[in-house]
Amino acid sequence: MSIPDEKIFPHATGLAAKTVEKHQDPQELVFYAGWFCPFVQRTWIALEERGIPYQYKEVNPYKKEKHFLDINPKGLVPAIEYQGKALYESLILCEFLEEAYPSYNPKLLPSDPYTRAYVRIWLDHISKSIVPAFFRLIQAQEAEKQEAALEEFNKALATLAAKVKVPYFLGEEFSLVDVAIAPWVVRDYIAAEHRGYRREAVGSGWKEYAEQLEKRESVVKTQSDKEHYAEIYGRYLRDEAQSEAAKATRAGKAIP
Template identity: 65%
Template sequence: MGIPDEQIFPHATGAAEKTVADHQEPQELVFYSGWRAWIALEEKGIPYQYKEVNPYKKEAHFLGKAFSELSGGICSNSLAAINPKGLVPAIEYKGKALYESLIICEFFEDAYPSYKPNLLPLDPFDRAIARIWLDHISKAVVPSFHRILQAQDVEKQAVAREELNEAFRKVAKEVKGPYFFGLEFSLVDVAIAPWITRDYIIEENRGYKRSDVSDVWVAYTEEVLKRDSVIKTISLKEHYAEIYGRYLRDEAQSEAAKAIRAGRVIP
């Protein structure tokens, strides 16, 4: 019996496919697909080799059979598993494997200090503020987005929609413009970009409107969507339709979908 969802379109298309094609040469850094970390790589211009991973049918090399040491998102034996959780994004760097999207993004800041722009502010206080809002995106925006996608009852959809509006509204209140911290595109913008790019799905199917969040939010989302690093990592909409159709019918078998269905934290 096949793995649920494994037939979903397995690789990047459109602008994203061209970006993949531009990053096939072997590099010190090997990147296994995942949107936020990909935006960060393109933003900073770090050399990398892109390897496609079908999120619903991972290869044995990616999953591994065992691993010798696991701590804080680091697998010390990359030959055993790129990510024993089976999730993307992940990277291989100098023979070691690392995963979790925001951890990877911060790693890029530390491992490639000469590559600009800095996605985390240099000021320690602002850097701490960035991490507060990254936490908000992970704990409020992402689960709310998934809840509204998967909710089948109209009343539950309305509750989830307002939760998401409020999660976005809190971000909008802190936006300096045009980006979160002002003129400089930051990791906060990177972290929320995929949920802005995909919001047409809940607009078309769940009654969401950016204008219901705030005028500031509308202006901010327009700026994020114009960012070159975001544009270059977007696939064609028609290939998202099947993926998100399964979420909209609450049939998806991803770890995120199963967590929302069970009322658990998204892994």
């Protein structure tokens, strides 16, 4: 789903680096994370929102080191060890934290069963429609494919946008839906810079919602410097630059 590269920048930077520094002491919950990973950021936001004690350990999941495969046989971050037992999958981890730490507040899942189920419906939409559309958009190289991918991404976002109550998805209460989408909102500048994405084009107040999410403290505290995120997607953005160069060469033009 994401972009394999063993040579990714090795650690968090910016405000995320400060958060990592504060979470080095051993705890009963060890958080195996990759600073760059949007799925990791979900679980990280949940930990920070709720003030749960955790020890942060940086892992490069693309290296597939044995000690990490023993924790998550899928070899993906995020993963945790809780009282020596392993778990993984970002949203499952967020839900686990709700249940394992009931006295930590705020809760990210509503207590009312209907609203809980409603939240899960929209988590499903984010996982099945929005996230794959984002990756397809970044990976698309030819102009027609980029256009189709952008339309698909905008449409998936618009479906969610139509259900957002302000300031957050459920209104005043910050919930798991906000947690699940926030990492893609803070990375959408890559789609804006390279694929013509515009928040305004989504409609239904998406731009305003996105602005609320990106200033939430737990989101800000788990963010690295922008330049390093761009490097992660660089292979696709470089290919794009190369194909522009190839097109220009074919047309007898040079690109500086």
